Amino acid sequence: MDVELLQTLLANPAAAREQLQERIAADPQLAMFAQMMNLRAEPEPEPAPAPRPARSRRDDRIARVRDRVAEMRDELVRLRARTTRLAAALGACGRCWGDDTSCATCGGQGIAGWLDPDPLAFHELVAPAVSRLADRTDDTDHEEQP
Numbered sequence: 001m002d003v004e005l006l007q008t009l010l011a012n013p014a015a016a017r018e019q020l021q022e023r024i025a026a027d028p029q030l031a032m033f034a035q036m037m038n039l040r041a042e043p044e045p046e047p048a049p050a051p052r053p054a055r056s057r058r059d060d061r062i063a064r065v066r067d068r069v070a071e072m073r074d075e076l077v078r079l080r081a082r083t084t085r086l087a088a089a090l091g092a093c094g095r096c097w098g099d100d101t102s103c104a105t106c107g108g109q110g111i112a113g114w115l116d117p118d119p120l121a122f123h124e125l126v127a128p129a130v131s132r133l134a135d136r137t138d139d140t141d142h143e144e145q146p
């Protein structure tokens, strides 16, 4: 093998293979040597990448549990935010709503009205319900009067 062929082989294996095939075709002695060395005219196909191992049932279960935990965590965050906002609207302790005598915020005193209600939260969350209740009471009052 001459230096030029060796350099081509190193720089561009595909071109070198082609060049080598031409030389083998033109030289019976080289062809016999190539046959002995098991050189083929066609390059061997690239081996297919090993298939990824299928996820086991255990892996699937773990993935489902992780998804469910993430959903529950998201829901908990949303519910805590909603509860805290409603507590502010009612002037209640956002940590315990007055249920926990060991609460560091209210000492168990934080029922609705414990603090001044947050006016914006009150108008958003409570006022519509109070208004509706007042409307029902008005209707009931009219029905009772002759």
Ligand SMILES: [Zn+2]
Residues within 6 Å of the ligand: 093, 094, 095, 096, 097, 098, 099, 100, 103, 104, 105, 106, 107, 108, 109, 110
């Ligand atoms: Zn509290």
